[in-house]
Amino acid sequence: MRTLILLLRKEFRQIFRNKAILRIAMIVPIMQFLILPQAANYEFKNINLVVVDNDHSSYSRLMISKIVGSGYFRLVDNANSYKEAYAYVETDKADIILEIPPHFERNLIRENSQKVFLAVNAINGTKAGLGGNYLGRILADFNKDILLELAPNATVGNLDIATTAWFNPDINYKLFLIPGILAILVTMIGGFLTALNIVKEKEVGTIEQINVSPISKRDFILGKLIPFWILAMVVFTNGLILGYLIYDIVPQGSILLLYSFVAVYLFAILGFGLLVSTFCDTQQQAMFIMFFFMMIFMLMSGLFTPIESMPNWAQWICAFNPVTYLIQVIRMVMLKASSLEDVLPQLRVIAAMAVVLNSWAILNYRKTS
């Protein structure tokens, strides 16, 4: 026990000595937490539209003004030809082309049916789908207006579609993103610092002094884990406080539960950093390996793209990704006020990960080279 306390004192002294690292570990997460949640917004309000109006009739003009008046679209230009409009899409100045054929109004009245052409930039499938959908709805609406005017008795089959969003009625994107960003920041701080710290002792050579000393493996590893565990907890607390102060997010569930989960989670992540460090000889190696896993942790956690949309094998990778569980639990406890019982499955998985990773790391750590 005494050795552990002495070791801890040594580690803390080293951490506090290096002001640059301490500053990065504290300030970078705060900065990112302040800026990044603002970025996420899938509510497409300014979809850029180019219109090719070959008709110039009162109906075609009415239709365009109805589309622009909806608030979803911004009219970039009235192009003279499809080719001209296409140039806008090619340079990313427009997302959708609406082409109204010549004699649109005349044909609509004479032949009872008339086509309009939409061309949607579909590289971003979500955006394309949403944009096309909005425009379709507005056109259907416009169609109804015309029908009422020309043939008031003819309408049938109209639906009234009402949508309700549960648990997040204002569709607040920040509410959805903040738990995820917090989870990733805490993971990065904990994982990177642990991995780099031990490898540095190897690279500089000071690890030999520890190896020849009577310090037990257990004490050495605990001595390395506990300081970074505390540091990551501080980062997490900062996040919660900022979330409350800036974004007005009050955890709906028990804060104690949230902290207990994060406490266990951090042991899993620090254990992972430790494990990586036992496999590496230089800080460069450790960093690249951590980078590789962080990318996977980040992109396969369900934060940016839904896990349900992934193929089966990829869903299995998500199941072995600790960040997936942390995001789930923060969301559940913070937004849905879930209880210990609800998060028990996640807690079990994370606890198991913590045990496996740490024991693997301890087994793999050799005092002799």
Added chain:
Amino acid sequence: MKQLLIFIRKEFYHVLRDRKVLLILFGMPVVQVLLFGFALSSEVKDSRLVVVDYARDYASQQIITKIEASRYFDVEKNLLNHAQIEASFQEGKVKAAIVFPENFQENLLRNNKPQVQIIVDATDVNTGNLVNNYLNAILLDYQAEQNKLAKMPYQIVAETRMLYNPQLKGAPNFVPGVMAMVLLLVCVMMTAIAIVKEKETGTMEVLLVSPMRPAMVIISKAVPYLVLSLINLGAILLLSIYVLDVPVKGSLFLLLAESTLFIITCLTLGILISIQTNSQQVAMLISLMGMMLPTLMLSGFMFPIENMPLPLQVVSNIVPAKWYYTIVKAVMIKGAGFGAVWKETLILLGITLVFFGVSVKKFKIRLQ
């Protein structure tokens, strides 16, 4: 010139000596592009949906069959009433519910505008929005079909073409994004430690007393990594063409040239970090923690830039990955020529020159 070549050779030895790092350098981008290229997609397939059908008539059945037939939904089960919806949401798997009122068909035919209610679980906003939109589209489609059957007059029919990506696949969007991300981080990280490592191990002194000028030192540090990155780029492109099925529509030469420019931008950024810091750890933390999330979120590949608040739109302009992502999308997916991307190219070039200039200026030829 001869001196420069000798220095470049020395740097090559350094890079090639560490086999583990080399293995990671070449293995990592390949694995990541494959993994993310296949796994990431913003399309939600087989969402579970519950139905509450108070009407149980022909029209509601027709709509349900239509929903079942689309690949977006798995119609889970029919519930008897509203109260059961919440319970099924809390189990967690069900994403949406749709409710048909009593006498649905009758009201529909009499033109009483019967209300169809859609309820989505909005804890995951993206999925909720998408699911809602799919359902809306199916309902509107049904309505249009009905109108056609009833021989309605004055119909406006929208004929939609999806440009560049007719099947709305995830890969055409995510491949350029992952390319930008992987290239940026790998290049920045590699060079970020190049100079600081010499400082830390003490070999910097040897460099400083040599007659090499700062610009030469910087160039000789960057060249080996440029070669490595170009090999990586080749591997990524081959994978995306032959495995992920995302061909290069525009000129391959243009794409390669633009990529080289972007790689140089990232390398100089790494060098700048390296010159500004005093320990490998700091350099690594800055290049990883400082770059990862901002690149992912502000380059426009996850979240549309035009939707961000104005200050963030301004900030996004200094993210080099944003410009490269735009260029790759234009050249690779849309098949655009240089005329469409010259502005982005100039900006990237400008950023590179600024990084390089600051690096040369900040390069200290004295210890402390």
